[in-house]
Amino acid sequence: MRKFAACAAFGASLFATTALAEPVTLRLGHPVFEAHPIHDTAVRFKEAVERISNGDVTVEIYPARQLGDVKELAEGVQFGTVDMTVNSTSAYATLEPAIDAFQLPGAIPDYEGFVTMAKSAEARAIMDRLENHGMVALGVYDGGLRHFMTVGEPVESLEDMKGLKTRVAPNRMFLDAWSAVGVNPTPMAYGEVYSALETGTLDAVEINLTSIESEKYYEIGKAVTLTGQYFWPGFLLVNKNKFDSLTPEQQAAMRQAADEIVEPQVMAVKELDTKVLKRLDELGIPVVTPSDAFKAELAAAFAPVVEQYEAIDPLIADFSAKAKMLTPAAQ
Template identity: 80%
Template structure:
């Protein structure tokens, strides 16, 4: 009888890894195909399949086919879904340091977002998700957020005061907008249109891509380009699934995710410019805040930033790096 030694066993394992079977991964997300999140998924799929010569395939399931934001988060965490591109704000309940990506008033523009998305400070935060059985391959963007009103566009902090404003249900967002003097109103995304239409809401902080895709311009009367924070999303894979890949396959996944960051984010910037033109054609006022208004907002948000910096050193590190950013030349 042949004796199986440790060396023979290791050789067999290495041989198996070298001749690993092709892999197909299922990636779900919760938005329509016109959204930047879908664009992220498409760009990642194309990069992975190119770099792997087709040995790794990504099947994309958009529009909540595999679940909504919460169901996708839990699906990837527990392994019933292989991968997702999902809003970062959904994960701050698991890891508070994730709030760093949306600290108000810190990242000035899309170029700055790219810098921070590729930074060691961002990587340190993303690595925390491995404590929850997920590997974050990268962080991307769905659009810089602005202030949309059913009345005239706001042009000062005083104009914002007491406006019933929809915010996503996240503690940091509530803190930020209370500090700015608005009346922040958490509300499900799908209810926003009717709430603006009926007067339940006066305003919503939102990205231009959503103003376009959700047709909020049918109700809105003004957009103020406050650019207060971005709407990032993680590209995530279940940790057990990722560990089942060969080292070469894992490297391809990481390289593809990194390759996609800058073109995906800058494509959203280009889309914003197209939407501004469309809003102008619809006679929707789009105004750039004055230097005084920007200073007012920064002053209002500053105590909130300080509060969250004190919560976690990873947030403080991210904020310190973001404060060194300078706006890109226009």
């Protein structure tokens, strides 16, 4: 009888704790303008989690570097000065080298393949490592397939790329990959790229079509070559202490919302790419589709770097092996 009474008292106490849990509002910052898919990710998550939790979890979005640029947001969520972010995966590769798997050149064939990999056990194994650094990765989404934009003549061969001062995100693998191609890779913060292209500090930028639109690079870029070297994923991250302070129901709502939005978010980027290509055509900006020979040159240049990074961590090798099994979707 005493045992039953004790269990009943514990259950009542647990119910009271859950019932009295306060609704939570989370501040989510990201580094891009509202026309960019990263903002769309934040909006989709906000709407989904508020619906699933019946308003018990609400999200305030701070776009366009209001809470900091890529690096500042990465550190902010890690150390708890920012609750959440949707931020480039490459910003976290120095913490966890396995994260480079998401952007191995040529690894993921298309947007459909990205959805498969984003939901894979191989991706989850990589994301879970961020918990060792004070963050919980709820999911991985996409900012767009990366291409090559110049302020001068279009590039139509590997030779055309040689020596071009090209902005890359500050990440070791990108430096290695683009050095292998033969450009002059120039690490630079995202918010500085427009002025650098405008003043001639840069000759080119490897960039997604969606950023060409949202950052208005079309105002200064003269040509785009559809090299499609890798995607531009972003983690949806929450500070681990903040996440651990939530009720199990609140945590479950966040995880469910994050999973629910992966496919619609990624496929919306594919659709947006089509619209941006139409916009570039209307602006008279040449868009070059690489020849098979050019594609083969790029793949051959990237291949040693891919092998180098696959050997760094078993999780990279596992992710790459899974991605290589994907069959491109019928277009």
